Amino acid sequence: MKWANTIRAAVATLAFATGLGATTAQAAKLGYPEKEELTFGFIKLTDMAPIAIAYEKGFFEDEGLYxxxxxxxxxxxxxxGVIDGRLDGAHMLAGQPIAATMGFGTQADIITPFSMDLNGNGITVSNEIWSQMKPNIARREDGLPEHPIKADALKPVVEKYRAAGKPFNMGMVFPVSTHNYELRYWLAAGGIHPGYYAPHKGDISGQIDAEALLSVTPPPQMPATLEAGTIYGYCVGEPWNQQAVFKDIGVPVVTDYEIWKNNPEKVFGITKGFAEKYPNTTVRITRALIRAAMWLDDNNNANRPEAVKILxxxxxxxxxxxxxxxxxxGTFEYEKGDKRAVPDFNVFxxxxxxxxxxxxxxxxxxxxRRWGQIPEDRSDDWYKELAAKVYRPDIYEAAARSLIEEGLASADQFPDFATEDGFRDPQTHFIDGIVYNGHQPNAxxxxxxxxxxxxxxL
Incomplete structure (x- = not known):
């Protein structure tokens, strides 16, 4: 495709300018890391695992990184912390580098050479809300709820609260988080309006025209906030949905795997300036993280119990x-005692x-754009060009090729770099059946x- 070839050429030029081009061409000849002592940040969620495993299994040290x-x-x-240099890199919400580069909330050139995982989130409601949803949910022959549970079952509950003049409050972790967009997607697919943003008017609440009012709660605080009755439900990563089950204060009703099968989740974020100043270090960080991800999924998740002990x-x-x-x-517990096999709940x-x-x-x-954080129309090319500024498969490819050449990985474990254009095939596994084609964002x-x-x- 003409656009893909143009982007590939532009990325190759940028890679050469930053010192990455030589690494891509001769992947095994890695230079010494320009910066050896590094500090990485994370939030207490299980999907930070690649960073912990790269540290605990010595993959960072193998790269000369401390x-x-x-x-x-x-x-x-x-x-x-990443922007001001206190942190050299971090486990980030996928929306954070995009929003920062775009100038939503803050302005900074943040890039990602590494996507940390697929899936891993859930939507949990309080026991009280669950009891009101249950009559609206179909049952299997064994009496357990049919999954996926759609927000159609929640809609009458929300309508009842609104008719009584009570706001229906729900929590998510950040305005540009996957959790915000997944919760909104699930609600809207069930006919519940989650509200608009209007940053050009100074309204960043995200609650314009909302039928369910979404607000920010840090992940570890989600269960306590639910138990206090401040919110009636939330979308968060693990282990904070399962924590609600263990504490008997709430019921996870749907996973993001059921909202969008194999959806991308967190990324590893660094500044563009860091990648330009320390190109060898950047490739070596990516190598260590790739090895950690491989370890986490190796042999049908055989290492997961050890990973759980570490986390x-x-x-x-x-x-x-x-x-x-x-x-x-590889399992997920919904209503207490309703544990089901979900082998791909966490994919690394x-x-x-x-x-x-x-x-x-x-x-x-x-x-x-759908919810107003991008307030005006943008061309399809605008979306593609911004994506190429933030997502850096050239760095990833340099790291992967070097691992292959050293025998630490095999070529069949990665995309075909000779033909890969950076776009997945149209994706069909959404809870509302709408197909996503990344080449046609406006459509x-x-x-x-x-x-x-x-x-x-607005």
């Missing part, structure tokens, strides 16, 4: 082993999970019954 890993209070503190430590996720294992080892390497696809970035931007946005369309502006 890494300190620090938990951060929330996503804003984490992003600010349960207080300086990583800090939840009980059993809580983390409930999802990390298979299905090309670590490759930074342009189409993944573009999907996030379509949802930003995709216009398919949704609820959300801004072409030519619309």
């Amino acid at each position: 890494v300190t890993i620090e938990a951060q209070a929330n996503w804003k503190v984490l992003l600010d 349960s430590q207080s300086h990583y996720v800090g939840a009980d082993y059993d809580v983390i294992a409930n999802s990390m080892t 390497f298979r299905y090309n999970a670590t490759y930074p696809y342009y189409s993944d970035a573009i999907w996030y931007m379509t949802q930003m 995709y946005i216009d398919k949704f019954p609820i959300g801004l369309k072409s030519g619309e502006k």
Whole structure:
């Protein structure tokens, strides 16, 4: 495709200018890391696992990197730390590098050479809300609920609360988080309007015309906020959905795997300036993270119990082993006692999970436009060009090729770099049946019954 070839050429030029071009051409001849002592940030979620495993299994040290890993209070503190240089890189929401580069919330050139995982989130409601939803949910022969549970079952509950003059409050972790967009997607697919943003008018609440009011709550605080009755439900990553089950305060009703099968989740974010100043270090970080992701998925997840033990430590996720294992080892518990096999709930390497696809970035931007965070129409090329500024498969390819040449990985474990254009095939596994084609973002946005369309502006 003409556009893909143009982007590939532009990326190759940029890679050469930053010192990455030589690494791509001769992948095995890696230079020494320009910066050896590094500090990485993370939020206490199981999908930070590649960073923890790269540290604990010595993959960073193999690259000559001496890494300190620090938990951060929330996503804003984490992003600010990367921007101001307190952190050299971090486990980030996929929307954060995109929004920063775009100038939504803050302005900074953040890039990602590595996608950290697929899936891993869920939507949980309080026991009280669950009891009101249950009459609206079909049952299997064994009496257990049919899955996926759609927001259609929640809609009468929301309508009842609104008729009584009660706001229906729900939590998500950050305005540009996957969780925000997944919760909005699920609600809207069930006919519940989650509200618009109007940053050009100074309204960043995201609650314009909302039938369900979404607000920010840090992930580890989700269960306590639900238990206090401040919110009636939330969308968050693990282990904070399973924590609600263990504490008997809520019921996870749907996973993001059921909303969008094998959806991209977190990324590893660094500044563009860091990649330009330290190109060898950047490739070596990516190599270590790829090896960690491979280890996490190796031999049909055989290493997951060891990974759970590592993550349960207080300086990583800090939840009980059993809580983390409930999802990390291939199962997921919905209503208490209703544990089902979900082998792909957490995916770290298979299905090309670590490759930074342009189409993944573009999907996030379509949802930003749908809900008003991008207030005006943009051309399809605008979406593609912004994606190519943020997602850096050239760096990923340099790292992967060097691993292949050293015998630490095989070519069949990665995309075919000779033909890969950065776009997944059209994706069909959404809860509302709408097909996503990353080459046609505007046509995709216009398919949704609820959300801004072409030519619309608040």
